[in-house]
Amino acid sequence: SVSAALTQGIMIFIDYGFSRSEYYSPSRSDGTLVCHYQNIAHYEPLLFPGLQDISAWVDFSLVADNALDQGCEVFGYTSQMEFLLSSGILGRIDAKHPQDEEYNINQSLKQLLLPSQMGEAFKCMLLSKNYNLGIDNLEAKDYRHML
16 A cells, blocks of 8 residues: 555545545435546446546545555645635736637636536545645645534
């Protein structure tokens, strides 16, 4: 495991997923398998064999449980939107781009940040092992209580 190989440091996991209660919710009785073909999500894994990505959503509660068993601390759990905003992503965008580049940057930011896009579906989990991050918590909304 990654944690066994790591004696000291931090790990950041960003992926689409849920806490255990959301992951196993009765409303999710169809499971979490999702396919992506040409940037379009669908739920038919046999539709485009060899041409699409097939994956499943992450149970972040299980990741946290396993991390704790391996001697790691769950330092933070939040949405991708919260993590990127608290990391100052908007302040890192240089406004001195040609108009067409600025449009593309804005579209990319929307995809990463908007709740209807990747902003809420993708979660961010920070794990630490024998490492002091020098801060008490993330500046982002902390969803660890949901794990």
